Amino acid sequence: MRNRQLLFVLRTGLFAAALGFLLSAWPPHPTRAQEADAPSGLEAGTEVTLDDALRSAFEHHPDLRAAYALVDEARGRLVGAKSYPFNPTFTAMAGPRTGVVEKTTDLAFVLNQRVQIAGQRPRSKRAAEIGVTAEQARWERAARLLAARVHVTFINAVAARQLLEITNADVELTRRLQSFAERRLDRGAATQLEVNLASIEFGRSQGRFQLAEGTQRAAQTELAQAMAVDPVTPPVPRGDLDLPQASIPPLDELAISARENRADLEAFREFERRSEAQLRLARSQGAPDIIARGFWRREGPETIVGGGGVIAIPIFQHNQGPIAQTKASVSRTRAERESAELAVAQEISATYARYLAASATAERLQQTVLGSLQQNLDLLQKAFEAGKTTWPEVLIIRRSLIDARRELVSAQAEARRAWIQLQLAAGQMPVPQLTQERSR
Numbered sequence: 263m264r265n266r267q268l269l270f271v272l273r274t275g276l277f278a279a280a281l282g283f284l285l286s287a288w289p290p291h292p293t294r295a296q297e298a299d300a301p302s303g304l305e306a307g308t309e310v311t312l313d314d315a316l317r318s319a320f321e322h323h324p325d326l327r328a329a330y331a332l333v334d335e336a337r338g339r340l341v342g343a344k345s346y347p348f349n350p351t352f353t354a355m356a357g358p359r360t361g362v363v364e365k366t367t368d369l370a371f372v373l374n375q376r377v378q379i380a381g382q383r384p385r386s387k388r389a390a391e392i393g394v395t396a397e398q399a400r401w402e403r404a405a406r407l408l409a410a411r412v413h414v415t416f417i418n419a420v421a422a423r424q425l426l427e428i429t430n431a432d433v434e435l436t437r438r439l440q441s442f443a444e445r446r447l448d449r450g451a452a453t454q455l456e457v458n459l460a461s462i463e464f465g466r467s468q469g470r471f472q473l474a475e476g477t478q479r480a481a482q483t484e485l486a487q488a489m490a491v492d493p494v495t496p497p498v499p500r501g502d503l504d505l506p507q508a509s510i511p512p513l514d515e516l517a518i519s520a521r522e523n524r525a526d527l528e529a530f531r532e533f534e535r536r537s538e539a540q541l542r543l544a545r546s547q548g549a550p551d552i553i554a555r556g557f558w559r560r561e562g563p564e565t566i567v568g569g570g571g572v573i574a575i576p577i578f579q580h581n582q583g584p585i586a587q588t589k590a591s592v593s594r595t596r597a598e599r600e601s602a603e604l605a606v607a608q609e610i611s612a613t614y615a616r617y618l619a620a621s622a623t624a625e626r627l628q629q630t631v632l633g634s635l636q637q638n639l640d641l642l643q644k645a646f647e648a649g650k651t652t653w654p655e656v657l658i659i660r661r662s663l664i665d666a667r668r669e670l671v672s673a674q675a676e677a678r679r680a681w682i683q684l685q686l687a688a689g690q691m692p693v694p695q696l697t698q699e700r701s702r
Contacts, residue, residue, distance in 0.1 A: 315415075319411075320409075320694045321490075322489075323488075325404065326405060330401050333394065340387070340390040340391060340394055343383075343386040346383070352371070353371070353373075355369070355372075368559075370557065370559040371557060371558045374553055374554070374555050375554045380547075382549075385542050406525065406689075410685075410686045411488050414682055418481045420503055421503060421672070422478040423498070425477070425671055425672075428671070430471060432660070433470075435643065436467040440460040443459075444457055463657065482497065503674035517607060520687060520688050523688070523689025523690060524606060527606060527689075530599035531599060533595045534599050536595075537591040537592045544584040544588045547584065554571050555569060610687050610688065613683045616683070617684050620673060620680045624670070627670040639660070642663070
């Protein structure tokens with residue numbers, strides 16, 4: 263009876279020790295992640311500067327959070343790669359033995375541990391580290407794309423506002439000309455045809471004003487979407503369309519800058535390196551692992567302690583499928599990287615030519631479009647009222663003044679957009695300081 267009690271205590275202690283070991287090795291339950299900040303809101307008609315727009319976008323835009331979540335996912339895979347992939351297994355067995363003299367209980371405890379012997383773990387860790395670097399480069403590219411998007415939508419909204427102001431000035435001029443034509447008709451100094459033409463021009467200018475209002479509203483909603491604010495109450499941009507003052511480097515220097523600084527090219531290179539690391543990992547995984555085994559066993563009055571090992575013989579399966587797949591992945595990522603490099607070279611050349619043409623056009627128009635639009639329109643009205651110009655001449659001069667001012671605004675906006683696209687293509691698009699700090 264005493265022997266049985268001792269055996270019961272021994273079995274209970276061993277099982278408790280094994281259970282405690284397993285529970286201590288079990289990973290803790292992950293804490294719930296903090297919820298992302300909700301998009302910010304603005305009151306209707308709130309004026310914003312370009313810096314305000316960039317700050318709002320980089321604090322609230324979900325695209326940037328989604329890109330950074332991919333970095334966190336890659337870091338999670340790195341945590342898994344650093345952890346040993348196999349837990350030990352513990353086996354306990356017990357059974358009665360019926361002898362000639364007395365009954366006893368046989369006990370057996372076996373501890374198994376699978377061991378990698380071909381360097382799979384460091385190779386897996388290296389592939390995961392490269393994956394983190396690649397995702398960080400992709401996130402940096404997403405940040406630069408978002409910055410360029412905010413710049414472009416802000417420029418479009420400013421241009422739409424200025425075009426609306428020009429159209430509004432045209433409406434006011436045609437309204438005054440119509441009123442003057444009606445007064446001339448009452449005095450017998452004008453014909454009904456002149457009044458009809460003035461009414462037609464007034465109606466056409468009102469229609470253009472309504473279209474310009476719709477264009478401005480659409481541009482403001484696009485800016486609101488880029489800022490991650492409610493498009494129902496879009497902001498009003500505050501700023502001008504001044505041409506960039508920085509000097510443009512030569513095309514060959516921009517091409518070198520793109521190859522060295524483009525985050526998307528860096529991501530392609532890192533993904534190619536990761537696929538090569540995964541190929542080395544797949545080849546190492548074709549080697550068999552060893553299962554180390556230690557046991558303690560008691561059979562009747564005899565106690566046996568020993569150990570051993572098990573190893574597979576790789577005759578039929580040595581990871582052929584994953585090796586073939588990762589070979590194809592290496593070829594694919596290399597081709598994608600080469601294709602991206604060709605696309606970047608073409609983008610640099612095309613954007614460079616587009617910026618030179620747009621900036622030259624804007625500068626020439628700035629030199630030739632003299633005086634403010636309102637001043638020129640007032641002079642035109644006075645000349646017409648003083649009888650120094652005829653009605654057909656008024657129509658031609660008015661249209662020339664309006665078109666020239668619109669062309670100037672469009673050329674300035676195109677030059678600003680081309681400058682932003684050139685910076686983005688060359689990998690020189692600036693991002694807010696908060697993004698740089700988070701990337702570090």
